[in-house]
Amino acid sequence: MNNDNQGKGGPPFNFGGPNGPKLPDPKKWSGWKFSLVYILILIVGMSLFNYVFMSKVNPVIDYSEFKQRIAAGEIKRVELDEAYFIGYVDKVPTKPQIKAPILFGLSAPEPAAATTVYRTVPINDSALVALMDEHGVDYYAVSREGSAILNFIFTWVLPIAFFIFIWRILMRRMGNFGGNVLSFGQNRSAIVAEGDVKTRFSDVAGADEAKDELIEVVDFLKTPKKYTDIGGRIPKGVLLVGPPGTGKTLLARAVAGEAGVAFFRMSGADFVEMFVGVGAARVRDLFKQARAKASGSKGCIVFIDELDAIGKSRLNNIGGGNDEREQTLNQLLVEMDGFDATGGLIVLAATNRPDVLDPALLRPGRFDRQVLVDKPDLKGREEILKIHSKDVKLSPAVDLAAVARSTSGFVGADLANIVNEAALLAVRGGRMTVEQQDFSEAIEKTVAGLQKKNRVIKPEERRIVAFHETGHALVAALTPNSDPVQKISIIPRGFGALGYTLQMPIEDRYLMTEDELKGKIDVLLGGRAAEEIVFGKISTGAANDLAKATDIARKMIVDYGMSERFRHVALTRRGLGMLGDSAPQEPMFQREYSDATQQYIDETIAGIVEAQYGKVKSTLLARQSLLNQVAGILLDKETIDEKEFKSLVAGDVYSGAAA
Ligand code: ADP
Ligand code: ZN
Ligand code: MG
Numbered sequence: 086m087n088n089d090n091q092g093k094g095g096p097p098f099n100f101g102g103p104n105g106p107k108l109p110d111p112k113k114w115s116g117w118k119f120s121l122v123y124i125l126i127l128i129v130g131m132s133l134f135n136y137v138f139m140s141k142v143n144p145v146i147d148y149s150e151f152k153q154r155i156a157a158g159e160i161k162r163v164e165l166d167e168a169y170f171i172g173y174v175d176k177v178p179t180k181p182q183i184k185a186p187i188l189f190g191l192s193a194p195e196p197a198a199a200t201t202v203y204r205t206v207p208i209n210d211s212a213l214v215a216l217m218d219e220h221g222v223d224y225y226a227v228s229r230e231g232s233a234i235l236n237f238i239f240t241w242v243l244p245i246a247f248f249i250f251i252w253r254i255l256m257r258r259m260g261n262f263g264g265n266v267l268s269f270g271q272n273r274s275a276i277v278a279e280g281d282v283k284t285r286f287s288d289v290a291g292a293d294e295a296k297d298e299l300i301e302v303v304d305f306l307k308t309p310k311k312y313t314d315i316g317g318r319i320p321k322g323v324l325l326v327g328p329p330g331t332g333k334t335l336l337a338r339a340v341a342g343e344a345g346v347a348f349f350r351m352s353g354a355d356f357v358e359m360f361v362g363v364g365a366a367r368v369r370d371l372f373k374q375a376r377a378k379a380s381g382s383k384g385c386i387v388f389i390d391e392l393d394a395i396g397k398s399r400l401n402n403i404g405g406g407n408d409e410r411e412q413t414l415n416q417l418l419v420e421m422d423g424f425d426a427t428g429g430l431i432v433l434a435a436t437n438r439p440d441v442l443d444p445a446l447l448r449p450g451r452f453d454r455q456v457l458v459d460k461p462d463l464k465g466r467e468e469i470l471k472i473h474s475k476d477v478k479l480s481p482a483v484d485l486a487a488v489a490r491s492t493s494g495f496v497g498a499d500l501a502n503i504v505n506e507a508a509l510l511a512v513r514g515g516r517m518t519v520e521q522q523d524f525s526e527a528i529e530k531t532v533a534g535l536q537k538k539n540r541v542i543k544p545e546e547r548r549i550v551a552f553h554e555t556g557h558a559l560v561a562a563l564t565p566n567s568d569p570v571q572k573i574s575i576i577p578r579g580f581g582a583l584g585y586t587l588q589m590p591i592e593d594r595y596l597m598t599e600d601e602l603k604g605k606i607d608v609l610l611g612g613r614a615a616e617e618i619v620f621g622k623i624s625t626g627a628a629n630d631l632a633k634a635t636d637i638a639r640k641m642i643v644d645y646g647m648s649e650r651f652r653h654v655a656l657t658r659r660g661l662g663m664l665g666d667s668a669p670q671e672p673m674f675q676r677e678y679s680d681a682t683q684q685y686i687d688e689t690i691a692g693i694v695e696a697q698y699g700k701v702k703s704t705l706l707a708r709q710s711l712l713n714q715v716a717g718i719l720l721d722k723e724t725i726d727e728k729e730f731k732s733l734v735a736g737d738v739y740s741g742a743a744a
Contacts, residue, residue, distance in 0.1 A: 151205040163224040172203040284338035291465020306344035327458030330498030333435035346384035353394030364413030372420040384429030392434040473504040480518040555716040556615025557586040564604040609634040
């Protein structure tokens with residue numbers, strides 16, 4: 086398969102979309118936060134000021150000095166305070182004054198009294214009382230009404246306020262629990278009861294291959310006995326893979342609807358929460374309910390949408406990783422191993438990122454079946470448009486086929502949106518029926534949006550892609566021992582792939598000859614060669630092809646000893662260190678050659694690629710009319726299948742390929 090990566094890059098999809106976490110109203114929060122922070126700053130600031138100021142005016146003296154000053158008769162009055170003993174040199178106010186507000190138990194300075202004041206740190210010393218009695222010093226404990234309130238604030242109100250504040254942040258991050266904080270373990274899957282799912286396969290169009298595979302799943306659910314009697318194992322997990330909006334969720338519902346079984350739907354994002362263990366508990370709970378449902382009735386489907394949210398590979402978690410997600414994933418694996426599909430429980434899951442899934446999820450007995458839900462082709466798009474315009478009053482002049490033709494790369498969700506948009510435009514224009522013009526306008530609107538997301542390509546680019554892919558396909562057909570072309574497509578797929586040529590090996594290959602490796606390079610270079618022949622210029626579309634071709638050439642020289650100078654010499658040594666579970670088949674290689682050899686390798690790689698490119702170009706040049714013909718059909722129909730391709734190239738092709 087040759088996927089063409091456009092060099093543009095940018096984030097491929099914004100998955101999650103409407104299922105993403107709901108954010109709270111930010112306005113409600115800022116006021117709360119602001120006043121709390123403000124109060125905290127105020128309090129800390131004031132006490133700091135108080136502290137600094139106090140210590141400047143009334144420096145603390147040693148306890149022994151304090152006693153000496155009493156004994157010397159200097160201190161005539163002592164305030165016994167929790168924080169300090171304060172000695173005054175005058176006797177005037179025999180009663181304690183009403184103090185200015187006090188913070189942190191420190192008394193504020195008394196500006197009016199210019200008398201000398203001594204402070205010392207209190208010590209529980211009964212001799213002091215005796216000493217004061219002896220010298221006729223007035224002494225009293227200060228009752229601090231002011232500080233009682235502050236004490237209360239500090240010991241109770243602030244901690245509680247702080248706790249509530251933190252708690253609300255946590256609650257917000259945990260999503261919408263509706264205030265019920267004790268419902269951690271409960272799952273939030275929407276449970277649609279048996280037979281209640283109204284969706285049928287007839288509601289889904291343009292995904293015929295996926296439908297065919299899922300019809301079998303429906304059959305498992307309806308008549309499991311048919312399969313178990315013969316000793317067959319019913320699959321437990323089916324993974325729907327495809328770009329967003331292609332109808333994966335719709336298909337899962339249709340399976341439940343067709344089979345007439347209960348349907349439990351939950352999004353992967355719903356499992357993963359703030360607290361470790363919550364997701365795992367939810368998984369456990371979900372399966373418990375599902376098993377109960379399945380054993381009590383005809384069957385049950387558990388549908389986990391956006392599986393990648395929990396199923397991300399654990400191996401990519403460098404440095405710790407996400408405990409919560411891992412636990413959730415582990416629990417899911419345990420549950421999947423733990424039930425028996427004969428009980429009528431089948432797990433469906435959907436993802437648009439199969440590449441990031443943990444390999445453990447894809448092992449036999451888990452999601453070992455994968456169903457590709459691809460973007461619809463021309464015919465599929467027309468059918469989807471028909472389904473969605475069933476209840477819309479269309480003018481007889483509307484040509485849905487034309488609409489389909491101008492919506493290349495659109496997924497089902499986009500098309501449903503277009504029909505709706507067209508109907509709204511008709512209403513706005515005061516028309517009784519939807520006209521073609523409404524559709525054109527709706528498409529324009531949607532295209533503008535999709536272009537921003539890099540999902541729609543311009544007509545010129547489409548032409549380049551068509552010739553590029555045709556180049557791959559023709560070279561594949563003309564190369565001995567090359568895998569036959571199964572499908573050519575110029576329907577843009579996710580991740581920047583603008584088109585693809587799918588080659589299917591007829592048999593497992595364990596060894597490859599030098600010529601076959603060169604043949605692989607040829608096929609990879611066919612795309613760019615066709616571009617150069619037809620357009621006289623080359624594009625970035627071949628980046629991925631070139632990387633692969635270069636890699637093969639390098640391996641030929643370095644690993645397989647296929648260069649002239651280092652014939653039968655391996656230039657790398659297999660290291661002992663493995664890269665870990667993720668790539669058990671990829672031992673680490675160590676470079677074992679000089680810089681001069683490196684230069685030879687670089688030059689020879691360039692030489693091989695150059696030579697093959699020249700060969701490929703002349704092969705294609707000789708068949709330019711065929712190139713034009715196939716690319717023309719591709720531009721028209723968007724996909725060419727194996728049969729059609731074979732008939733197109735028949736007679737002109739190396740016939741040993743697909744014998
Ligand atoms: P996914 O789960 O693959 O992201 P959905 O199943 O949620 O996509 O599709 C969203 C909506 O788009 C569906 O509810 C349906 O109205 C429409 N849609 C998507 N694909 C199709 C299709 N193949 N046939 C008919 N309608 C579709
Ligand atoms: Zn390519
Ligand atoms: Mg979905």
